[in-house]
Each structure stands twice: as structure tokens, then as C-alpha cells.
Amino acid sequence: MDRIDRKLLNLLQRDASRTNASMADEVGLSPSSCLRRIRRLRQAGVIDRIVALLNPAKAGRTLRAVVTVELRLHGEPNTRQFLDLAAREEAVAQAHAVTGEVDAVLMLRLRDMEEYDALCHRLFQDRANVARYWTMMVIRTGKDETAIAL
Amino acid sequence: MDRIDRKLLNLLQRDASRTNASMADEVGLSPSSCLRRIRRLRQAGVIDRIVALLNPAKAGRTLRAVVTVELRLHGEPNTRQFLDLAAREEAVAQAHAVTGEVDAVLMLRLRDMEEYDALCHRLFQDRANVARYWTMMVIRTGKDETAIAL
DNA sequence: ATCCAGCATGCAATAAAATTGCATCGATGT
């Protein structure tokens, strides 16, 4: 994992649709060497996968929210159960168990408030193990990056 | 944007490294038609970009945290300034202005506690416009998805 | 109901890109 590998990873994290040849050119390697490095990074699992990122607006999910959740029953099994429940929801992009004043944090991508309402009913009401929850609707996003700095 | 387009988008959101031919096969189209659809989705901006997702552990950033921030001076210009400041930090994956008890939420990807400490100094101390902040370290992640449900 | 326009489709040909074999180069350790 030298300087060239890092450079390649940075390029791929920005745009993985580029041709191998153009990246090879940019890092100053021949296409074959470049390809072999990228393949090695994939096989080593440094590159987990290649995915398409959609435009949320054009995919109909502009509304974002961060929800912090306090559970009624704490502890590992209960937390896990709640995360599993949340994970099944398609509006839930991320579900984390956390330290601090609350037990879990959810990152949501919603179509509209109606979907939010329905989600709250499913996750937080009824016989769910939720004591309280706080919703923060995202007003503006200053940064939203999948790339991991190396 | 019909059923086949959605199917293609779902495939691409999971794995954009597949060959056009195999996806064409899966959705029941010829390679050329499939390619033209995908190209159309890209040009229309539905597909924003294709990126490589790295394994956080192998990239040396396992520690994650959610930080909620209350600003001293609220309002649009001040919030924007803080988001800009946060966006410049490479450990900050997401920076959002939000409604609710706090003004902003940051999603962090950290190497270690040392980096967290240094980041807090830069973002929250000194002449920064931060009244208080609450850090939730991620214990376990139940879901972490870039795909947007269609 | 018929006709026309516009668009998506499949096939086949072509172009582009990825992949591989092989000889060489360079660094590391003996």
C-alpha cells in the first residue's frame, strides 16, 4: 500500500467509471500494472465494492432526517433487536448503536412526511422497545461524502 | 422510468462493476438496449456517479461517531459558516444543518481517539461558534447503505 | 379505425477496453 495505491484509491473513490488506461496515465503506470494493482486492492478487500450513487432528488427521496432513540430496555440483546428492526426499513440508510445520552441513531432518507409518520408508527410505537426519540430534520447538507480519506 | 429502469438502478446500486451483458440478461434485454437505458439514466442525472466503496477497517478508519452541535450564534450565515468549516475536515463524512434541539449534526470517520481529540479542538474550541456539542461514539452498525430505495 | 411519428428494441459489425503471457528491471536478503 504505497503512494500509488493510495492515489488509485482516491481516484476510484471519486469516479470508478473511468477507464483503467486513463487512471494508469494519471498515476504514471502502464495500463497492465495499474490494472493489476487495482485488482489486488479489490482482492485484498481494501476496495469493498463498486456502486452507483443515485441523485436523491431524482430518486424521489430528498427529505433526510437524523433520529436519536432511547430504548426502554437497554443492553446488548435489546439494542440488537432494535437495530435489526430498523435495518428492515427501506427509509433507514444507517442504523447505529451508540454511546451517550441515547442508545441508537438512525439516518433516514424519506419521500415525504407521510413516510416519516408511517415509519415512526412502525418503529417507535406499539410494542416497540422505544422510550423516547428525537427527530432532527436535515435543513441543509454541507458535506456528504462516501470517500474515506487515506 | 419504468420497471426495468428501476431494476437496473437497483442492480447498479448494489454492484456497478458488473458487465452490461450480465445485467441485460438479468433484466431480460439485449445488451445494446440495456446499455442505452443505463446511459440515459446517467445523462438524466438519476445516476449521479459510480464510486468505489472502501473497507473502513482496511483504510484505517474504523471509529465512527455522530456529533450533535449547538451553535452560539444561530441563523443561516452562522450555520453555513460552521458547515463549511466542518466540511474541510477529512474525518467529517457528513455535515448537516438540522431542526431540533441542536443546529448541526456531523458524521465522523476517525482513525483513533487522538484524531477525535484534535478534531474537537479545531472545530469546537477557540473562536469557533460552538456553544456545546454531544458526541455519540458508534458501538455497532446494524445497517449502512448507500442505495436509495426506489 | 387508420395512419403517422417517435422511440425502444435486437442483431451484427466495429471500436474500445480489459486481461494475459512473457521478458525485464529493481529491491531485498544471503
Added chain:
DNA sequence: ACATCGATGCAATTTTATTGCATGCTGGAT
């Protein structure tokens, strides 16, 4: 100095993407 292992570049080959073209389908106008 020498051997070894891995990385490199080049050229050949294979795979994949892309395009031209004829056909077929769909929706609107007459």
C-alpha cells in the same frame, strides 16, 4: 556479488462496450 520475489512494460488476445440499421411497438392525430 548473487539469487529470489515481486512489480513493471509491451504486445497479443480476449472480453466488453458501442454504434448503425432495420424492425416493431405505442400513442396521438385525422
